[in-house]
Amino acid sequence: MGKSSPIREQVASVAVRTVNRLSRLSRRGSGTVVGGRVGMKIAPDLVSSLTSGRCVILVSGTNGKTTTTSMIVAGWGGSVTTNETGSNMPAGHVAALVESKNEHVVLEVDEGWLAGTLASTRPSVVVLLNLSRDQLDRANEVRHLAERWRKALEAHDDDKLVVVANANDPLVVYAADVRANTVWCDVPTSWLADALSCPQCTLAISHVGSAWHCTCGFAKPVKVTSVLGEELVIDGEALKLDLLMPGEFNRSNAAMALTALHCVDVNLEEAIRRVNAIPSVVGRFSVRRWNGHVLRLLLAKNPSGFAAMMATLPEDGSDVWVAINARVADGHDPSWLYDVPFEMLRGHRVYCFGERRLDLATRLDYARVEFTVVDNDSLVPTSKETISLLANYTAFSDWLARSEA
Amino acid sequence: MTTICILYPDLLGTYGDGGNGLAAVERARRRGLEAELVSVGLGDEVPDASLYLLGGGEDGPQRLATDLLRGSSFVSRVRDGANVLAVCAGLQILGMTFCVEGDDEFEGLGLVDVVTLRGERRSVGELASRVDGQLLVGFENHGGRTTLHGVDALGTVIKGRGNDGTLDGYRTKNIWATYAHGPVLAMNPWFCDEILAAVLGAELEPLTSVADQLYQERCRVLSA
Numbered sequence: 001m002g003k004s005s006p007i008r009e010q011v012a013s014v015a016v017r018t019v020n021r022l023s024r025l026s027r028r029g030s031g032t033v034v035g036g037r038v039g040m041k042i043a044p045d046l047v048s049s050l051t052s053g054r055c056v057i058l059v060s061g062t063n064g065k066t067t068t069t070s071m072i073v074a075g076w077g078g079s080v081t082t083n084e085t086g087s088n089m090p091a092g093h094v095a096a097l098v099e100s101k102n103e104h105v106v107l108e109v110d111e112g113w114l115a116g117t118l119a120s121t122r123p124s125v126v127v128l129l130n131l132s133r134d135q136l137d138r139a140n141e142v143r144h145l146a147e148r149w150r151k152a153l154e155a156h157d158d159d160k161l162v163v164v165a166n167a168n169d170p171l172v173v174y175a176a177d178v179r180a181n182t183v184w185c186d187v188p189t190s191w192l193a194d195a196l197s198c199p200q201c202t203l204a205i206s207h208v209g210s211a212w213h214c215t216c217g218f219a220k221p222v223k224v225t226s227v228l229g230e231e232l233v234i235d236g237e238a239l240k241l242d243l244l245m246p247g248e249f250n251r252s253n254a255a256m257a258l259t260a261l262h263c264v265d266v267n268l269e270e271a272i273r274r275v276n277a278i279p280s281v282v283g284r285f286s287v288r289r290w291n292g293h294v295l296r297l298l299l300a301k302n303p304s305g306f307a308a309m310m311a312t313l314p315e316d317g318s319d320v321w322v323a324i325n326a327r328v329a330d331g332h333d334p335s336w337l338y339d340v341p342f343e344m345l346r347g348h349r350v351y352c353f354g355e356r357r358l359d360l361a362t363r364l365d366y367a368r369v370e371f372t373v374v375d376n377d378s379l380v381p382t383s384k385e386t387i388s389l390l391a392n393y394t395a396f397s398d399w400l401a402r403s404e405a
Numbered sequence: 406m407t408t409i410c411i412l413y414p415d416l417l418g419t420y421g422d423g424g425n426g427l428a429a430v431e432r433a434r435r436r437g438l439e440a441e442l443v444s445v446g447l448g449d450e451v452p453d454a455s456l457y458l459l460g461g462g463e464d465g466p467q468r469l470a471t472d473l474l475r476g477s478s479f480v481s482r483v484r485d486g487a488n489v490l491a492v493c494a495g496l497q498i499l500g501m502t503f504c505v506e507g508d509d510e511f512e513g514l515g516l517v518d519v520v521t522l523r524g525e526r527r528s529v530g531e532l533a534s535r536v537d538g539q540l541l542v543g544f545e546n547h548g549g550r551t552t553l554h555g556v557d558a559l560g561t562v563i564k565g566r567g568n569d570g571t572l573d574g575y576r577t578k579n580i581w582a583t584y585a586h587g588p589v590l591a592m593n594p595w596f597c598d599e600i601l602a603a604v605l606g607a608e609l610e611p612l613t614s615v616a617d618q619l620y621q622e623r624c625r626v627l628s629a
Contacts, residue, residue, distance in 0.1 A: 143463045339418075
């Protein structure tokens with residue numbers, strides 16, 4: 001395949017749109033991946049040429065990518081090009097970039113694809129949220145991922161790139177402190193189990209209050225953005241977070257989204273109003289109906305996501321539904337269920353759904369949580385209360401599809 | 406009191422390995438036995454225990470855990486017959502040498518005559534092996550190729566790779582080692598009970614739980 005030419009890229013762009021439209025019409029797919037693959041076969045540099053001259057913000061990390069991406073899009077205001085379906089690898093980026101030509105672009109990027117996407121899109125800002133164990137059968141080891149991020153950031157030759165990074169996640173700090181132009185965010189980060197030993201020297205990191213450091217000198221950087229409850233301070237400017245979406249993790253996501261917008265000179269007063277008003281993101285946190293039940297859909301894909309989501313549940317002993325699959329997009333290995341602090345669900349009865357409901361039930365049994373394995377959906381007792389349904393990736397998509405608004 | 410001790414879960418606990426301690430303690434308690442679960446963190450002394458558990462970890466933490474164990478009472482305790490279940494990185498650590506960060510050879514604890522080299526490719530996927538006529542099921546995710554020298558394997562691989570595509574883990578008088586995480590004791594109740602019985606030196610009453618259904622389902626899927 002030779003070097004791309006403008007004509008070749010125009011042909012490729014048309015091909016992307018045509019194939020994706022056919023894919024959607026034939027209902028063979030969501031219409032965001034196949035076309036992108038075809039386009040990149042025709043013009044390998046398609047992502048570069050499609051982002052050239054546009055102002056790009058990238059968002060990556062284990063948890064909160066889709067939500068933070070949506071917050072940046074909403075906060076920016078006006079027309080923004082984004083991969084809102086969560087197709088976060090190059091084919092999905094291409095599909096989003098050919099569909100609309102807006103100057104402002106926000107792309108969610110799979111953690112494993114950050115290096116290539118940095119090089120091809122040459123973004124103004126990259127937001128690095130957090131790194132923790134997730135889909136280890138696909139990504140292998142999380143420290144290795146931090147090392148790859150660090151190498152990519154070190155190699156990136158655009159001095160104007162601003163990195164917006166989580167100062168409370170030692171793995172993210174390890175990756176981002178190679179850049180001179182990093183804006184650190186002091187945001188609540190509850191999951192630290194993957195960075196108890198120093199990413200630089202492997203000795204134990206000591207945490208004192210909100211500060212942390214290692215004897216080798218590796219330590220929490222000086223903050224610029226901080227969130228304390230609903231008070232948000234960005235670069236000295238005090239703002240009030242009043243999100244419709246629940247959870248401390250969403251306040252962290254919002255703080256980082258708004259910091260990114262501040263870096264591209266967006267007015268924060270206006271941006272925060274738009275971010276506060278987001279009711280749900282691609283079905284996450286939405287209230288749906290199914291078979292006479294009222295369900296609040298919560299996506300939780302890995303131990304840190306589950307821990308954060310369980311902390312938002314009401315403490316009234318109400319029933320909780322949990323659905324677990326282990327397909328490709330979920331990771332084939334459900335051993336992570338033992339890293340989830342399911343003991344938090346003691347006092348609730350948990351109904352176990354999904355293809356790996358027996359793995360879940362076994363985990364709950366060892367955690368001494370009351371459970372019911374649901375082999376037949378029609379036998380679940382109906383309750384008048386809204387039930388929280390926690391589901392991992394493909395299980396969440398299944399429940400979103402089978403329920404109604 | 407039966408004490409089950411997880412060693413350095415901060416370093417060796419990548420694949421839900423804490424579940425092995427949980428399963429062992431729960432299965433003992435449900436039979437009316439007194440059992441406690443303790444974990445050894447960085448800087449802690451290794452206490453006396455009926456069973457030590459070693460899990461999987463990434464290269465750097467695996468190296469650090471090996472050095473910490475080398476300088477602790479763990480080595481003499483195991484030489485004197487203390488019981489150990491070692492999974493994945495734990496399996497490698499007890500051996501003579503293993504490879505980390507590329508092909509760098511690192512000295513293990515030398516408690517078992519096994520050597521681990523870097524495999525040609527990573528072994529990632531479901532693992533099933535036959536152990537004394539029973540199936541042991543789990544999931545493996547490692548880059549090692551382990552060779553046994555005069556040590557018995559734990560099982561014969563029927564799906565996945567294990568040590569070398571043929572054998573999985575090893576078994577000595579007081580050590581059980583496997584590449585299967587899962588966690589392996591949670592998914593294989595018979596294996597958990599066999600280790601508990603050996604550790605306690607007593608026969609255990611049968612115990613029925615949802616883990617039996619999970620085990621049967623995984624056996625069906627993996628032997629299909």
